[in-house]
Amino acid sequence: MFESLKRNVFPRLLERGGSSGIRVWVPGCSTGEEVYSIAICLSDLLEESGAARMPMRFFGTDASEIAIQTARAGCYPEGIEESISTARLQKYFTHVGGVYRISKELRDLCVFAPHDVTRDPPFSRVDLISCRNLMIYLTTAAQDRLLPMFQYVLNTPGFLLLGPAETARGHAGLVVLDEHSRIYARSPGERKLPFVSTFQPLPDPVTTAPAPPGPPPPRSISEGTSIGCSWISTHPAGWSSRAT
Numbered sequence: 001m002f003e004s005l006k007r008n009v010f011p012r013l014l015e016r017g018g019s020s021g022i023r024v025w026v027p028g029c030s031t032g033e034e035v036y037s038i039a040i041c042l043s044d045l046l047e048e049s050g051a052a053r054m055p056m057r058f059f060g061t062d063a064s065e066i067a068i069q070t071a072r073a074g075c076y077p078e079g080i081e082e083s084i085s086t087a088r089l090q091k092y093f094t095h096v097g098g099v100y101r102i103s104k105e106l107r108d109l110c111v112f113a114p115h116d117v118t119r120d121p122p123f124s125r126v127d128l129i130s131c132r133n134l135m136i137y138l139t140t141a142a143q144d145r146l147l148p149m150f151q152y153v154l155n156t157p158g159f160l161l162l163g164p165a166e167t168a169r170g171h172a173g174l175v176v177l178d179e180h181s182r183i184y185a186r187s188p189g190e191r192k193l194p195f196v197s198t199f200q201p202l203p204d205p206v207t208t209a210p211a212p213p214g215p216p217p218p219r220s221i222s223e224g225t226s227i228g229c230s231w232i233s234t235h236p237a238g239w240s241s242r243a244t
């Protein structure tokens with residue numbers, strides 16, 4: 001899955017990024033691993049490409065306040081050594097007090113906010129939405145509202161990753177890029193409001209996200225793990241390779 005993102009999506013994001021930059025939204029981000037995984041991979045690719053730095057913003061949202069607090073803290077147990085290369089641990093984490101903490105530079109690129117996808121206004125002008133393992137929590141009716149909403153807020157080109165467990169079920173506005181990983185591209189075309197409601201996309205997530213919190217509350221990492229989050233890097237061809 002991550003290999004497919006690297007092949008099919010990230011280069012196109014970097015190509016069109018330019019001065020307008022790249023905006024990624026991870027709804028149902030749980031404790032943040034997916035957001036940081038994408039941020040790390042795109043940062044590495046940008047550096048490898050030799051292109052000029054460009055603005056990048058990664059928005060992680062979740063209905064669980066406690067998950068969001070953990071994501072903001074960016075502290076993970078030493079067990080992540082199994083799935084993240086030593087080089088990346090050294091580059092993107094500080095190892096203090098028995099935990100690995102995401103570096104401040106990377107945390108500054110990531111904004112986490114509580115958000116319920118079934119009720120709250122979506123982010124706008126997004127280049128990539130990564131929404132893995134969230135739809136199973138929703139009713140069929142809520143799922144049917146979610147996909148048109150994702151299509152509405154995606155830029156063109158814009159991409160949606162659902163992961164192998166979920167499907168866009170032939171939604172007309174989304175073209176399949178990778179059937180196995182369930183990666184879709186927004187089809188060019190008219191941007192129509194997906195349903196009649198009071199729904200209004202947020203004008204700018206940076207200004208609407210809550211202010212950064214103070215020090216994270218004491219909370220064991222195992223609570224986060226039990227929510228069901230995972231590093232995208234667990235894909236063998238992804239950035240889990242300890243050789244990288």
Ligand SMILES: C[S@@+](CC[C@H](N)C(=O)[O-])C[C@H]1O[C@@H](n2cnc3c(N)ncnc32)[C@H](O)[C@@H]1O
Nearest residue numbers: 028030062063064116117132133137228229230
């Ligand atoms: C299994 S986790 C997925 C985490 C991450 N996307 C991954 O695949 O590693 C599902 C997350 O969806 C969140 N969630 C459930 N219903 C939600 C909703 N209506 N709006 C936003 N988040 C929701 C849960 O709190 C949980 O953190």
